[in-house]
Amino acid sequence: MSNEIEAIKDPGLPAHVHRRADTDPKAAQKAERQVAILFMLSALGTVTLIGSYIFIPQDVFIFFPVLGSTNAHQLFLGLGMAASLFFIGMGAIHWAKTLMPDEEVVIQRHEFRSPDEDRAEFVKAAKEGAAAAGLGRRSLIKRTLGLSLGLVGLSPLILLRDLGPLPGDDLSTTSWKAGTRLVTDPGDRPIRPEDLEVGAVAQTLPEVAPGAHRKLSDIAKDAVLLIRLRPEEFNLDAERLSWTHEGIIAFSKICSHMGCAVALYEQQTKHLLCPCHQSTFDVTRAAKVIFGPSARPLPQLAIKVDSEGYLVAQSPFNEPVGPSFWERS
């Protein structure tokens, strides 16, 4: 063997200490018993699992310390399975650590590079194999194989199409249009201004034709929260004030930070909170962000009443609802 590295004379390893079980038969017997006990515990766990599956009714609740009132069926199934798996592993490891061979063997290191004669042998065998397969002669096979392999390589690229289609203007539009009625969610009842007392809120969605079904992806953009304050509590500019109706103000419920439903309304402070990251919006100042990670106020929906006295949208949202996205400045 030409490529062996010369052994180090004294690597400075400590002397091998034998375990007690290697030298003392009594200790070995004790270790054997311990391993057997662990395996028995595992067997007991499996018996518990099977027994509780068969014999404990599913509606029995027992008091178990720390957990409180607990379903006995589930509890003993779980405990049994945990014991059966855990103790098999523990027994096997204890066995390996105390009783299985504990010899230290020295193997000399050698160079990573193969000897020159082995390398020459490999190249020769590869060339002979290629010649025998006749790739050089049978060019039709070579070309069709190239074609089929190339096409197989293309197919994952085609599947990349499933990442699309691009959202288009879906991110910046909602179902709200001029004149869309605000209806209760759930219930789909149109709302009159007099239905809301001062301090009241209502969760609303845009009205859909009777029988039509809302898509979840639409609800996730369209949800609007109505809040009624005393009109004199508003601190809005003239345009935003004209978007309210007799103290009723409407905001998109989709947080401008990460898109959670912002609907924790503190009636006394007039603050709207997002439950996910505690962004806080001041309702009296057009949902200005006063705390938290959100970068923008919640979009305000301009509302008015229609000829029948129901609340409707004056116009669609004037900005995209929800969190920032790539194309949004």
Place this chain on the structure above:
Amino acid sequence: MLALFAIGTTFSVAGAATGSQMTAAERTALIEEGKQIFLKGCSSCHGLNAEGAAIAPSLIGVGAASVDFQVATGRMPMADMSAQAMRKAPLYDEKEVEALAAYVASLAPGPEIPGDELLNYERDGSVAEGGELFRTNCAMCHNFAGQGGALTQGKYAPTVMGVTPRHIYEAMITGPQSMPVFSDKTVTPEEKLSIIKWIKFAESEPQLGGASLGRVGPVTEGLLVWTLGLGMLIGVAVWLAMKAR
């Protein structure tokens, strides 16, 4: 004449049997009793005529339902001037709460205490609809399982577990403290009963999955996994690497 007499006695007997109708004189006496309780127990903060002051709001127009909710759940009178009046053992008994409510309701009209016939949630409510309503209207503050949650600056939405149907209903129509009002037109009385039925269902729901850990979601669950779960794994890893003697 005899017929008139018969009709008259039937009416009066029927009236006495229901027992809910109160004569004007009884009502006046009840309001007067309520006023005396108010002057002793409430007026130092809410003002001698319930007109409110810097530290407490006016009670004119809050209605009997507000009084019943705040006093019968022990929130009022407050124990201290902390951020929020919390639920505790009520200071006044039922009779006194009724008198107080009658007095405050006499100041100006407001939401009334819902009678038992309005609160038959077992009959009029639907658990599935209640769950949907709860998730849309209540869950963001009171937690998806009704366990309550934090608001700002020490305020919080309390748990709705163990609250009587009447008090849940009153909370929805009066909007106590930080809570907004849920009008009867946007959440109808039947829908309110559905919400109550769902809450009562959630309250008695058995813990099939073992310890609920407070049903507050990832906070307690994460804590348990990071301490007990990881602790056990570290313990096993240390034992695995230990050399046998």
